[in-house]
Amino acid sequence: MHPILADRKKVAIYVAVWALAGFLLSLLFVPGIEWAKALMISLPMALVYGFMNLASWYPNRTLRLEDPGFLRIFFVNILGAVLSSIAWLMVGKVITMALVYAFSFEDLGRQYDEHASILFGTGILLYLLASAVQYLIMTFEASREVERRAYELKLLAQDAELRALRAQIDPHFLFNSLNSISALTTQDPSAAREMCILLGDFLRKSLKVGTEEKISLSEEIALIMNFLAIEKVRFGNRLNVEMNVDERSTSTAVPPLLLQPLIENAIKHGIAQRIDGGTIVLSSEQNGSTLHIKIKNPVDADQKKVIGNKIGLQNVKDRLRKLYGNDARIDTELEDGFFVVDLSLPAEKHNA
Amino acid sequence: MKSRLRAIIVDDEELARKIVREFLAPHEDIEILTECINGFEAVKAITELKPDLVFLDIQMPKLNGFEVLDLVEQRPVVVFVTAHDHFALKAFEVHAVDYLLKPFSKERFEEALKRAREQTSKKYQDRLSEVVSSARANVKPIERVLVREGFKVHIIPVDKIDYIEAQDDYISLRSDGKNFLKHQTLTELEATLEKSKFIRIHRSFIVNVERLARIEPYAKDSHIVILKDGSKLPVSRSKFDSLKQLL
Numbered sequence: 257m258h259p260i261l262a263d264r265k266k267v268a269i270y271v272a273v274w275a276l277a278g279f280l281l282s283l284l285f286v287p288g289i290e291w292a293k294a295l296m297i298s299l300p301m302a303l304v305y306g307f308m309n310l311a312s313w314y315p316n317r318t319l320r321l322e323d324p325g326f327l328r329i330f331f332v333n334i335l336g337a338v339l340s341s342i343a344w345l346m347v348g349k350v351i352t353m354a355l356v357y358a359f360s361f362e363d364l365g366r367q368y369d370e371h372a373s374i375l376f377g378t379g380i381l382l383y384l385l386a387s388a389v390q391y392l393i394m395t396f397e398a399s400r401e402v403e404r405r406a407y408e409l410k411l412l413a414q415d416a417e418l419r420a421l422r423a424q425i426d427p428h429f430l431f432n433s434l435n436s437i438s439a440l441t442t443q444d445p446s447a448a449r450e451m452c453i454l455l456g457d458f459l460r461k462s463l464k465v466g467t468e469e470k471i472s473l474s475e476e477i478a479l480i481m482n483f484l485a486i487e488k489v490r491f492g493n494r495l496n497v498e499m500n501v502d503e504r505s506t507s508t509a510v511p512p513l514l515l516q517p518l519i520e521n522a523i524k525h526g527i528a529q530r531i532d533g534g535t536i537v538l539s540s541e542q543n544g545s546t547l548h549i550k551i552k553n554p555v556d557a558d559q560k561k562v563i564g565n566k567i568g569l570q571n572v573k574d575r576l577r578k579l580y581g582n583d584a585r586i587d588t589e590l591e592d593g594f595f596v597v598d599l600s601l602p603a604e605k606h607n608a
Numbered sequence: 609m610k611s612r613l614r615a616i617i618v619d620d621e622e623l624a625r626k627i628v629r630e631f632l633a634p635h636e637d638i639e640i641l642t643e644c645i646n647g648f649e650a651v652k653a654i655t656e657l658k659p660d661l662v663f664l665d666i667q668m669p670k671l672n673g674f675e676v677l678d679l680v681e682q683r684p685v686v687v688f689v690t691a692h693d694h695f696a697l698k699a700f701e702v703h704a705v706d707y708l709l710k711p712f713s714k715e716r717f718e719e720a721l722k723r724a725r726e727q728t729s730k731k732y733q734d735r736l737s738e739v740v741s742s743a744r745a746n747v748k749p750i751e752r753v754l755v756r757e758g759f760k761v762h763i764i765p766v767d768k769i770d771y772i773e774a775q776d777d778y779i780s781l782r783s784d785g786k787n788f789l790k791h792q793t794l795t796e797l798e799a800t801l802e803k804s805k806f807i808r809i810h811r812s813f814i815v816n817v818e819r820l821a822r823i824e825p826y827a828k829d830s831h832i833v834i835l836k837d838g839s840k841l842p843v844s845r846s847k848f849d850s851l852k853q854l855l
Contacts, residue, residue, distance in 0.1 A: 435627070
């Protein structure tokens with residue numbers, strides 16, 4: 257839909273502007289034609305031309321200003337202007353003939369023809385003017401669109417931050433860890449102290465990296481190891497971890513707490529649901545300019561799909577899309593009793 | 609003199625079991641029969657040993673605490689132990705069933721134990737049943753049906769069910785050529801099944817829509833459905849129209 261026709265108010269303004277143009281156009285005729293008669297021709301001509309010029313929106317929309325082909329825009333508009341102006345002259349002639357017929361204005365036909373060349377020029381100018389205004393509107397709307405999108409991104413970022421914060425301190429994790437400490441105080445006091453220190457370290461690290469835009473993969477992995485050490489106290493032999501981290505990939509920059517929610521899911525929906533637990537495998541490698549990260553965990557055989565909340569996974573997806581657009585991918589699959597998350601993102605060097 | 613209380617501790621985390629054991633130690637009249645590390649073991653132990661008291665964790669592998677209770681006929685007095693579960697806490701509050709939040713103090717534990725000792729009435733069993741059925745109703749639509757056979761628990765995915773037949777207070781689930789008996793009403797189960805996948809065709813029958821082959825007239829004014837495996841089930845007159853629309 258044409259942006260002007262889409263809004264009644266805009267149509268009214270547009271018609272008013274062209275009516276004014278018609279009024280001014282009548283002055284062009286005045287040397288040869290009486291003003292009242294001139295107005296009878298020029299006013300309908302201007303209004304018709306106004307609507308004819310709306311059509312130029314469609315070629316203009318496909319020839320955006322930011323495209324390099326300025327010459328093409330120029331020629332298309334000149335061609336459009338010439339054709340429109342010729343068509344417009346014919347419209348004017350038809351209106352004139354109608355007036356001649358209706359009011360028997362004897363000389364009007366001849367007088368109109370005398371003004372044909374000046375009308376043709378005016379038609380071209382008016383077309384180009386209307387086209388220019390359309391380009392202005394398009395530019396304005398494009399910049400408003402950019403503004404709106406930036407605002408949306410900002411909202412999304414705030415939301416993701418909030419969810420990341422919530423994900424990093426999962427109440428289950430916290431309360432169960434505290435319960436473990438409570439049990440250890442009598443069973444094994446030094447292990448209880450160890451657990452307090454691990455928990456303290458983990459909370460401090462998450463709060464710290466939460467404020468940073470990017471951290472190195474090695475920092476993220478350190479945070480994960482810390483988290484896993486705490487969970488290991490809870491799950492004992494049920495939780496095993498295997499790390500296949502390529503040395504070269506560790507200095508790559510990643511958004512903080514990107515992997516932590518995925519590891520948390522691997523425990524919550526994988527290990528914790530299995531009687532014998534299992535091994536979580538975290539692998540990373542840098543392949544050219546891409547960083548690949550893979551997290552694999554066994555799931556319970558009775559579990560047909562990964563149940564429970566997928567907030568962690570969705571959060572990671574949203575953050576990746578926001579930060580890297582189409583340059584990052586996240587794929588998940590459930591195969592042979594294993595849930596696998598595959599991440600690939602641009603390998604940017606982290607400047608520590 | 610108080611009678612001895614026979615207790616079971618159910619939790620998948622070793623340290624969590626240890627703390628309950630530690631808090632129970634001074635109570636000489638309480639005998640800990642066994643510890644269970646998952647829902648399967650708990651169902652087996654409760655059915656086999658018939659304890660008076662169970663300390664029951666809610667989040668566990670395979671079967672959660674509510675599913676465990678759902679599967680045992682003779683329910684013991686239960687002290688629920690949980691870290692955090694918004695839904696469960698609400699159900700406990702509503703039905704006035706006590707629970708312990710991890711981590712808990714010795715005082716709070718004693719209080720729960722004292723209350724548990726007082727719970728013997730029929731009323732307590734009713735409140736417990738309410739909690740279990742509200743937990744059951746909370747999961748909708750269900751993806752699997754749990755059936756106990758002796759000490760064994762069968763997990764039947766709903767899409768493996770052909771049809772379900774009501775038999776007095778029980779339902780009989782037909783799956784993979786076998787029948788599984790469960791203590792539940794047909795209406796209760798119907799409420800938890802996905803409406804687009806299961807249809808009630810008769811007062812006593814619910815059928816898996818995917819198993820339907822055709823519908824045939826039977827006697828005057830009555831019909832039967834034929835399933836893909838050849839089974840024939842009766843169709844109520846009132847259900848006939850909705851069934852016909854489906855086919």
